[in-house]
Amino acid sequence: MNANLPLRPDLEGESPYGAPEIDVPVRLNVNENPYPPSAAVIESIATAVAQAAQGLNRYPERDFPRLRAALADYLATESGAHATPEQIWAANGSNEVMLHVLQAFGGPGRTCLTFTPTYSMYPEYARDTLTDYETRPRRKDFTLDVDAAVSAINELRPAVVVLASPNNPTGTALPLEDIKRILEAARGHGPVLEAEIGSPARVSDCVVVIDEAYAEFRRPGVPSALELVGPAHPHLAVTRTMSKAFGAAGLRLGYLAADRALVDALRVVRLPYHLSAVTQAAALAALSHRAELMAQVASLRDERDAFVEWLRAQGLSAHESDANFVLFGPFPDREAVWRALLDAGVLIRVVGPEGFLRASIGTPDEMARLRTALTAAIGR
Numbered sequence: 001m002n003a004n005l006p007l008r009p010d011l012e013g014e015s016p017y018g019a020p021e022i023d024v025p026v027r028l029n030v031n032e033n034p035y036p037p038s039a040a041v042i043e044s045i046a047t048a049v050a051q052a053a054q055g056l057n058r059y060p061e062r063d064f065p066r067l068r069a070a071l072a073d074y075l076a077t078e079s080g081a082h083a084t085p086e087q088i089w090a091a092n093g094s095n096e097v098m099l100h101v102l103q104a105f106g107g108p109g110r111t112c113l114t115f116t117p118t119y120s121m122y123p124e125y126a127r128d129t130l131t132d133y134e135t136r137p138r139r140k141d142f143t144l145d146v147d148a149a150v151s152a153i154n155e156l157r158p159a160v161v162v163l164a165s166p167n168n169p170t171g172t173a174l175p176l177e178d179i180k181r182i183l184e185a186a187r188g189h190g191p192v193l194e195a196e197i198g199s200p201a202r203v204s205d206c207v208v209v210i211d212e213a214y215a216e217f218r219r220p221g222v223p224s225a226l227e228l229v230g231p232a233h234p235h236l237a238v239t240r241t242m243s244k245a246f247g248a249a250g251l252r253l254g255y256l257a258a259d260r261a262l263v264d265a266l267r268v269v270r271l272p273y274h275l276s277a278v279t280q281a282a283a284l285a286a287l288s289h290r291a292e293l294m295a296q297v298a299s300l301r302d303e304r305d306a307f308v309e310w311l312r313a314q315g316l317s318a319h320e321s322d323a324n325f326v327l328f329g330p331f332p333d334r335e336a337v338w339r340a341l342l343d344a345g346v347l348i349r350v351v352g353p354e355g356f357l358r359a360s361i362g363t364p365d366e367m368a369r370l371r372t373a374l375t376a377a378i379g380r
């Protein structure tokens with residue numbers, strides 16, 4: 001019998017998001033870190049989780065102050081950021097952090113603005129929070145046309161602007177100057193807030209989210225927007241994750257740094273106890289090994305730059321990347337190339353502009369297999 005459910009009309013015909021989960025020897029499709037945790041990291045996590053298990057009859061710490069302090073400490077060493085624990089927020093992946101942002105600041109009659117091509121989950125956060133989703137194109141080289149972005153902010157008065165830097169799937173990082181101009185434009189150009197009876201309507205600032213999921217892979221000299229976080233920019237939030245450089249995608253721990261008032265707004269919309277005691281314990285244990293966990297970042301960067309050069313030597317176009325993936329092409333039939341690679345045991349991603357493919361950076365062995373398979377697929 002067909003289900004007769006009161007599904008929201010805007011969800012009619014929608015399917016669950018996600019890259020294909022295919023079990024092949026070389027998986028380079030979702031920008032994970034190819035290196036599993038070491039025995040020492042596994043042991044620390046196991047010990048911490050065993051300890052947390054002793055208290056599983058109790059709810060976990062709701063606002064996880066120890067984890068927030070450890071994340072603030074990590075950001076201070078990684079980017080020289082001076083965020084206090086109260087300026088940090090965390091959830092089950094930066095996916096959930098972003099959902100919290102849109103739950104707090106988006107909603108019916110409000111707009112979220114992004115610049116395409118970009119991360120394919122952004123429209124889903126908007127849809128799920130009943131927020132209007134507007135996009136404007138990036139330039140041909142995938143940099144941001146800041147003048148056009150400022151005009152769009154003036155015109156739309158979005159509640160939230162999301163900019164990925166480095167951007168997925170292009171790998172493009174944003175200069176700080178561009179972010180500063182966007183922050184300036186966002187001031188006073190958020191939604192107009194309903195007036196209380198007897199007082200005038202108030203214009204708000206638009207919240208600017210810089211999604212730095214891949215920031216640790218940026219090339220030397222490329223700054224992080226974290227240096228702008230604080231009272232001077234109360235409408236700025238910078239999101240990070242342990243899923244990529246940190247090599248802990250399975251942990252599901254994303255986080256954000258922002259001025260305290262913004263973080264406190266997110267605390268209102270989160271479900272109570274959204275971060276399990278097991279997640280908190282494992283994340284704290286992993287953070288205590290950060291030097292080791294991050295050790296492969298430099299070699300992944302080198303591998304990435306070598307892959308870009310190799311692609312260009314094959315006559316392909318490959319975009320400079322500040323992330324752990326490379327967008328390359330164009331192929332007259334990208335699906336056929338993707339399929340040929342899959343048949344050779346290498347899974348990459350069909351994403352981004354027509355004709356292009358994206359591959360995450362793997363171990364040297366995995367990259368060698370990718371190069372061999374690609375050479376065969378394009379018949380060079």
Ligand SMILES: Cc1ncc(COP(=O)(O)O)c(C=O)c1O
Pocket residue numbers: 030031092093094095096119164167168211213240241242243249253254
């Ligand atoms: C730009 C960008 N932001 C956020 C995420 C989500 O990461 P997380 O695993 O922290 O939810 C991804 C994952 O691929 C991403 O590419």
